[in-house]
Amino acid sequence: MSTISRAELLLQQNKYDLAEKELQLHLAENPNDAFSHAYLALAYSGLGKDQKALEAAKQSVSLIPDASFPLYVLSRCYVSIDNLKDALATSEQALRFAPDDADFLCNHGAILCDLKKYEEAITALNSALENDPEHAGSKQIKSIVLRNQGRYKEADDIAQEALEDNPEDAHSFAAKGWTALDSGNTKESLQHFKSAVMIDPNSEFAKSGMVMALKAQNPLFNLFYKFHTWIASLSPSARWGFIIGIYVFMRVLRKVSETNSPIAPVLGFIFALYILFAFLSWTIDPIFNIFMRFNQYAKYALNRGEIIASNIMAFLLISAATQYLLTFALPWYPITGAIGALFLTLPVSGTFNRWDTKKFIPHLVYTIALSILWVANIVLPIAGNDIPSLWFLFLGGTIAYTWISQMGK
Amino acid sequence: MTEEQLNQLKSAVELSPDNVVLLKMYFNGLKALHKWNEAEEIISNLNKLEPSVEHQVEFAQVLYHLNKISQGVLILENALASDSNNMEAYKLIILLYYKENDENTAYKYYKRLKRIDPDFSDEEIDELFSSEDDNSSEDDKIRLLSAPEKITPIIPLEKPDVSFDDVGGMQSVKEDISMKIINPIKHADLFKQYGKKIGGGILLYGPPGCGKTHIAKATAGEIDSAFISVGINEVMDMYLGQSEKQLHEIFDFARNNTPAVIFFDEVDALGASRNDMRGSAGKNVINQFLQELDGINASNDGILVLGATNAPWHIDNAFKRPGRFDRIIFIPPPDAIARKEILEIQLKDKPKMEVDIEKVANKAVNFTGADLKSLVDYTIEEKLKVILKSGKETPIKTKDFLSAIKKIRPSSMEWFETARNYAVYSNQGGQYDDIKTFLNIK
Numbered sequence: 027m028s029t030i031s032r033a034e035l036l037l038q039q040n041k042y043d044l045a046e047k048e049l050q051l052h053l054a055e056n057p058n059d060a061f062s063h064a065y066l067a068l069a070y071s072g073l074g075k076d077q078k079a080l081e082a083a084k085q086s087v088s089l090i091p092d093a094s095f096p097l098y099v100l101s102r103c104y105v106s107i108d109n110l111k112d113a114l115a116t117s118e119q120a121l122r123f124a125p126d127d128a129d130f131l132c133n134h135g136a137i138l139c140d141l142k143k144y145e146e147a148i149t150a151l152n153s154a155l156e157n158d159p160e161h162a163g164s165k166q167i168k169s170i171v172l173r174n175q176g177r178y179k180e181a182d183d184i185a186q187e188a189l190e191d192n193p194e195d196a197h198s199f200a201a202k203g204w205t206a207l208d209s210g211n212t213k214e215s216l217q218h219f220k221s222a223v224m225i226d227p228n229s230e231f232a233k234s235g236m237v238m239a240l241k242a243q244n245p246l247f248n249l250f251y252k253f254h255t256w257i258a259s260l261s262p263s264a265r266w267g268f269i270i271g272i273y274v275f276m277r278v279l280r281k282v283s284e285t286n287s288p289i290a291p292v293l294g295f296i297f298a299l300y301i302l303f304a305f306l307s308w309t310i311d312p313i314f315n316i317f318m319r320f321n322q323y324a325k326y327a328l329n330r331g332e333i334i335a336s337n338i339m340a341f342l343l344i345s346a347a348t349q350y351l352l353t354f355a356l357p358w359y360p361i362t363g364a365i366g367a368l369f370l371t372l373p374v375s376g377t378f379n380r381w382d383t384k385k386f387i388p389h390l391v392y393t394i395a396l397s398i399l400w401v402a403n404i405v406l407p408i409a410g411n412d413i414p415s416l417w418f419l420f421l422g423g424t425i426a427y428t429w430i431s432q433m434g435k
Numbered sequence: 436m437t438e439e440q441l442n443q444l445k446s447a448v449e450l451s452p453d454n455v456v457l458l459k460m461y462f463n464g465l466k467a468l469h470k471w472n473e474a475e476e477i478i479s480n481l482n483k484l485e486p487s488v489e490h491q492v493e494f495a496q497v498l499y500h501l502n503k504i505s506q507g508v509l510i511l512e513n514a515l516a517s518d519s520n521n522m523e524a525y526k527l528i529i530l531l532y533y534k535e536n537d538e539n540t541a542y543k544y545y546k547r548l549k550r551i552d553p554d555f556s557d558e559e560i561d562e563l564f565s566s567e568d569d570n571s572s573e574d575d576k577i578r579l580l581s582a583p584e585k586i587t588p589i590i591p592l593e594k595p596d597v598s599f600d601d602v603g604g605m606q607s608v609k610e611d612i613s614m615k616i617i618n619p620i621k622h623a624d625l626f627k628q629y630g631k632k633i634g635g636g637i638l639l640y641g642p643p644g645c646g647k648t649h650i651a652k653a654t655a656g657e658i659d660s661a662f663i664s665v666g667i668n669e670v671m672d673m674y675l676g677q678s679e680k681q682l683h684e685i686f687d688f689a690r691n692n693t694p695a696v697i698f699f700d701e702v703d704a705l706g707a708s709r710n711d712m713r714g715s716a717g718k719n720v721i722n723q724f725l726q727e728l729d730g731i732n733a734s735n736d737g738i739l740v741l742g743a744t745n746a747p748w749h750i751d752n753a754f755k756r757p758g759r760f761d762r763i764i765f766i767p768p769p770d771a772i773a774r775k776e777i778l779e780i781q782l783k784d785k786p787k788m789e790v791d792i793e794k795v796a797n798k799a800v801n802f803t804g805a806d807l808k809s810l811v812d813y814t815i816e817e818k819l820k821v822i823l824k825s826g827k828e829t830p831i832k833t834k835d836f837l838s839a840i841k842k843i844r845p846s847s848m849e850w851f852e853t854a855r856n857y858a859v860y861s862n863q864g865g866q867y868d869d870i871k872t873f874l875n876i877k
C-alpha cells in the first residue's frame with residue numbers, strides 16, 4: 027500500500043527512474059501485486075520504454091482481469107505504441123467497470139480523436155467533464171478535437187477555460203496557438219506558442235506549433251498552410267474528388283495547350299503554375315525548415331526528423347541546381363540528375379512527414395530505392411549505357427508515391 | 436479621471452504596449468472607473484512585463500471583482516509565496532475564500548495574518564470574524580483545522596568521512612561553498628565582527644552523476660557542526676504522512692544547534708512547482724518549506740540550507756527568490772583536468788595499475804563522475820575475468836581503460852537535451868545562462 031502511494035507520488039513528480047526502482051523492489055517480494063505492475067507500466071512509459079510498459083500492463087491485467095485501473099494503463103500503453111485498435115478495446119473494458127472516471131474517459135476521448143471519430147470523442151470528453159469539471163486533460167483533448175473539426179471558436183474557448191483553471195497549462199496555450207494559426211491569426215498564434223514553450227520547452231506539441239507559426243509569418247508559406255488546412259477540412263471523398271478533379275482538369279488543359287489554339291500559351295503557363303503549386307504543396311514544409319535552421323529561436327525547436335529532412339532537402343535542391351548548370355558546361359552530362367533531384371524531394375518530404383510513426387520505415391525503404399534509381403540514371407548515361415526504361419521507372423515510381431501515400435490519409 | 440482621459444491613455448498604450456508607466460496609469464484609470472474586464476487584461480500584461488507581488492495583488496483584486504475566485508486565489512498564493520508578510524494579499528485571499536463560502540480556509544488565513552501582525556485591523560475583515568473573536572472558540576477552531584497527529588521526527592544527522600580532497604575538479608564550487616558555508620562556521624567570530632550574517636541557501640543543479648550529492652557530503656565532512664541530510668525518502672514520507680510538522684522539527688532542530696547545515700537532496704521533490712502538485716496533498720508540505728526557509732516564526736540566523744537537484748525547472752520560482760536559495764550553482768560534467776583528478780581519486784588505493792591517467796581522462800569525453808566510476812569498475816572486472824581465465828596476474832594498462840571507454844555511453848546527454856530547451860525557451864531572468872554558456876548557445 028505505502029509502496030503504491032510512494033510510487034504514485036514519484037510518478038506525479040516525473041521521477042520515473044525512482045518510481046521504477048521503488049516498484050521493482052516491492053515486486054521482488056510481492057510478485058503478484060497487480061497494481062504495482064500497473065504503476066510500473068506507467069513508470070516505464072515515462073522513461074520511454076514502451077515495450078516493457080506494455081508487458082508490465084499485461085501482467086497487471088492478467089493478475090486481476092476485472093479491475094479497471096490496470097485495463098486503463100494497458101490501454102495507454104497501446105496508445106504509445108500506436109496500436110489504437112487494442113487501445114480502444116481495452117479502454118472500453120476499463121470503462122465498463124468504471125464508467126464515470128474522468129481519466130479513463132479522457133483517455134477514451136483521446137483514442138477516438140486519433141481514430142478521427144470526433145463526435146464520439148466529444149461525447150466521452152463531455153462526460154469526463156461532467157464528472158470532473160476541472161479535468162485539464164479532457165479540456166486539452168476536447169480543444170484538439172474541436173480544432174480538427176474546424177470549430178475554431180469553440181476550440182479556443184475550451185482552451186481558454188483550461189487556462190483559467192491553470193494559467194501554467196502549456197498545452198492549452200499551444201492549443202490556442204494552433205486554433206489561432208488555423209483561423210489565420212498568425213501573429214496571435216506565435217504569441218501563444220511562445221507562452222507555451224516558455225512554460226514547457228519540452229512539449230513537442232508546443233514546439234512544432236511555434237516552428238509552424240514562425241514559418242507562417244511568411245505569406246507564401248501561409249498560403250500553403252491555409253491550403254492544407256482547407257484540404258484537411260474536407261471529407262475524405264470530397265478530398266479525393268477535389269484531387270482527381272484538378273488532375274482531370276489539368277490533363278484537359280494540357281491537351282488544349284498542345285493544340286494551336288491562341289490561348290495555348292496562357293494555358294501552358296497555368297499548367298506550369300499548377301505543377302509548381304503541386305510540388306510546393308508537398309515540399310514547402312521541409313524547404314522552409316532549411317531556413318528555420320538559421321533562425322536562432324526556431325532552430326532548437328526542430329525535432330531530429332525535421333533536421334534530417336531539411337538537410338536532405340537542401341542537398342537535393344543544391345544538387346538539382348548544380349547539375350542543371352553542369353549540363354551547360356558538359357554537354358554529355360545528363361539532365362536526369364537535376365530533374366531526378368527535384369522529383370526526389372517529393373518522397374523525401376512524404377517519408378519524413380511520417381517520422382516517429384510506424385509507416386516511416388516502409389516509406390524510407392521506398393525512397394531509398396528511388397534514390398538508387400536516380401543515381402543509376404546519372405551514372406549509366408555517363409558510362410554510355412543509357413536505359414530509358416529505368417528513367418521511366420524512376421518517374422513513375424515517384425508519381426506513384428504521391429498517389430499511394432495519399433491513400434493512407 | 437474622465438472617460439476622455441482614459442481614452443487618451445488607451446491610445447497611448449496601444450502605441451507603446453510595453454510602456455510600464457503608461458500601463459500603470461491606464462490601469463489605475465480603469466480601476467477608478469470600475470472597468471474590471473479591461474483592467475484584467477492590462478494588469479495581466481503588466482504582471483507579465485514586470486512580475487511583482489504588488490502587481491499580483493492588484494491582479495487578484497480585479498479578479499475578486501470579476502468573481503474569478505480560483506484564479507485569484509492561485510495568484511495570491513504565488514504572491515504570498517514570494518512575500519509571506521504581504522497584508523494586502525492576506526486580506527484579499529480571505530475575502531476571496533469568503534466569497535466562495537469557504538469560511539474554514541478564510542479563517543485559516545485570518546489566523547496566519549494575526550500571527551504575523553497581532554494588531555492588524557481592517558473593518559471589512561474584522562467584521563467577517565467578529566463573532567469568533569473570543570479566545571476559546573478560536574483555539575477550538577485551530578484544533579479542528581489541524582487534526583492532531585503523532586509525529587516522530589527523524590533528524591537524519593550525518594558525518595561522512597569524505598572531504599573536499601575526495602572531490603575532483605569543481606574548484607569554483609568549492610570556493611563558493613567555502614565562502615558561504617564553511618568559513619562562516621569556522622570563523623564565526625570574524626564574520627560577526629564584520630557584521631556578516633550567517634545564513635541563506637545554495638542550490639546546486641546539473642546533470643545526474645556529476646557530484647552534487649558527493650560535494651554536499653564532502654561539505655559535511657569539512658565542518659564540525661550539525662549537518663542534517665534530508666533525502667527523497669524522507670520527503671516522500673512527509674508527503675504521505677501529511678506531516679509538514681516534520682519539516683518544522685528539522686528546521687527547529689537546526690535552529691537549536693546553530694550553526695547548522697541542512698542539506699536537501701533532490702530538492703525538486705520538496706520545491707515542486709505548486710502547479711504540478713495542485714490539489715494534491717503535497718501542497719502543504721511545499722508551503723511549509725517556503726515558510727521555514729523564510730524563518731517566519733523563528734530566526735534562521737546561523738542556518739545554511741544546501742539543495743541539490745537535476746531538475747531545477749521543476750522547482751517553483753518562489754524558491755529561487757532572495758533569502759531562500761539565492762545562490763544557484765551549475766555543476767557541469769567535469770572537464771579533462773577534473774576528469775583526471777576524479778580518476779586519480781578513484782585509483783588512489785588500487786596498486787595494480789600502470790595507467791596514464793591523463794590519457795584516459797582526455798579520451799573519456801563527456802563522461803560524468805559517475806560514468807568514470809563505472810568505467811573504473813568495469814575495467815577492473817574485465818581484467819579480473821581475464822586473470823581468472825589465464826592465471827597470470829598482469830597489471831591494468833592504459834589500453835584496458837581505452838577499450839572500456841568505448842563500451843560506456845556518457846550518461847549526461849539526455850539531460851542536456853532537456854536542459855537546452857529550458858535554456859533557450861524558458862530562461863527567465865537568465866537563470867540558465869550557465870547552461871547556455873556551457874553548450875555554447877548565444
Ligand SMILES: Nc1ncnc2c1ncn2[C@@H]1O[C@H](COP(=O)(O)OP(=O)(O)OP(=O)(O)O)[C@@H](O)[C@H]1O
Nearest residue numbers: 601602603643644645646647648649745777804805
Ligand atoms: N567531482 C567528483 N569527484 C569525485 N567523484 C565524483 C565526482 N563527481 C561524481 N563522482 C562520483 O560519482 C558518483 C555519483 O555522483 P553523485 O551521486 O554526487 O551525483 P549527483 O550529481 O548527485 O547525481 P544525481 O543528480 O543523480 O543525484 C559519486 O558517488 C562519486 O563517486
Ligand SMILES: [Mg+2]
Nearest residue numbers: 647648700743
Ligand atoms: Mg544526487
